[in-house]
Amino acid sequence: MAAPVLVEERDDRVIATLNRPDKRNAIDLATVDALHAVCDGLEARPRTLILTGAGGVFAAGADIAQLRDRRAEDARRNINAALFIRIHELPMPVIAAMDGYALGGGAELAYAADIRIATPALRIGNPETGLGILAAAGATWRLPALVGEALAAELLFTGRSLSAEEALAAGLITAIHPADDLMDAAHAIADRISANDPLAVQHTKTALRAPRADHPRIDADLQAELFESPEKMRRMTAFLEKRGRA
Numbered sequence: 001m002a003a004p005v006l007v008e009e010r011d012d013r014v015i016a017t018l019n020r021p022d023k024r025n026a027i028d029l030a031t032v033d034a035l036h037a038v039c040d041g042l043e044a045r046p047r048t049l050i051l052t053g054a055g056g057v058f059a060a061g062a063d064i065a066q067l068r069d070r071r072a073e074d075a076r077r078n079i080n081a082a083l084f085i086r087i088h089e090l091p092m093p094v095i096a097a098m099d100g101y102a103l104g105g106g107a108e109l110a111y112a113a114d115i116r117i118a119t120p121a122l123r124i125g126n127p128e129t130g131l132g133i134l135a136a137a138g139a140t141w142r143l144p145a146l147v148g149e150a151l152a153a154e155l156l157f158t159g160r161s162l163s164a165e166e167a168l169a170a171g172l173i174t175a176i177h178p179a180d181d182l183m184d185a186a187h188a189i190a191d192r193i194s195a196n197d198p199l200a201v202q203h204t205k206t207a208l209r210a211p212r213a214d215h216p217r218i219d220a221d222l223q224a225e226l227f228e229s230p231e232k233m234r235r236m237t238a239f240l241e242k243r244g245r246a
C-alpha cells in the first residue's frame with residue numbers, strides 16, 4: 001500500500017505531501033498517524049513544514065468512510081483536532097500549499113498552518129453540516145480569527161466553499177500561483193524564512209501564538225533571550241560593518 005503521506009526531509013525544511021489521490025487525499029487514520037510522525041521529527045529538530053497534496057487536490061476532508069462509523073467516544077478523542085493543534089504549535093512555520101479541494105478536515109488542516117497559498121483551482125470550505133456533523137477540528141475557532149466572524153459564520157452554516165480569489169480577498173490565503181509554480185512559491189517562502197535566524201523565527205511564532213493577556217511580557221522575555229544570543233550580535237555587526245564600508 002502506498003504511503004498515505006510522502007515525506008521529503010531537507011536540512012531546513014520538510015515537505016509532507018498527502019498522498020491518497022484516488023480518495024482525493026481524504027484524511028484517514030493512517031494519514032493522521034503519518035502526520036503525527038512528521039510532527040515527532042519537527043519537534044525533535046525544528047524546521048519549516050510545507051504541507052501539500054498529490055493529484056491536484058489538497059485534501060477533500062476527513063475520510064467519510066471512517067467518519068460514518070465513529071461514535072460519541074470517538075468524537076471526544078478529538079482525533080483530527082489534536083493533530084491540527086500539534087501542527088499549529090510546531091516550533092517553526094507551517095506553509096500550506098493548496099491545489100484544488102481543501103474541504104472539511106482538509107480545510108481545517110490548512111487553517112492550522114501559519115501561511116496558506118493556493119492555485120486558481122482552490123475550493124476551500126467546510127461542508128460538514130451537510131453531512132450531519134460540525135467542523136470540530138478547528139474551523140469554529142480558527143476560521144473566525146482568520147476571516148472574521150461574519151464570513152466564518154456564513155461559510156460554516158451554509159457549507160459554501162470559497163474560490164481562490166474569494167479566499168485571497170478574505171485574507172485566508174496570501175497568494176495565488178499557477179499549479180506549476182505552487183511548490184516553487186512555497187519553497188521561496190521557506191527560503192526567505194531560512195535566511196533568517198531560526199531562533200528569532202521560532203520566538204516570533206511563539207509570540208504570535210500567545211494569548212493577548214501574555215503580551216507584552218512574553219515578547220520581552222523572548223527578546224531578552226535573543227538580545228543575548230551570539231547570532232544577534234553577529235547579524236547586527238555584519239549589517240553595521242557592511243554599511244561602514246559603503
Ligand code: COA
Nearest residue numbers: 022023024026060061062063064065101103104105127128
Ligand atoms: N472521504 C472519503 N472518501 C472521499 C472523500 C472523503 N472526504 N472525498 C472523496 N472521496 C473519495 C470518493 O468516495 C471516491 O472514492 P471511490 O473512487 O472509491 O468511489 C474518490 O474519492 C473520488 O471522489 P469523487 O467524488 O469521485 O471525485 P470528484 O473529483 O468528482 O469530486 C469532491 C471531488 C471533493 C468534490 C468530492 O469527492 C466530495 O465532495 N468529497 C467529499 C467532501 C466533503 O464533504 N468533505 C468533508 C468531509 S468532513
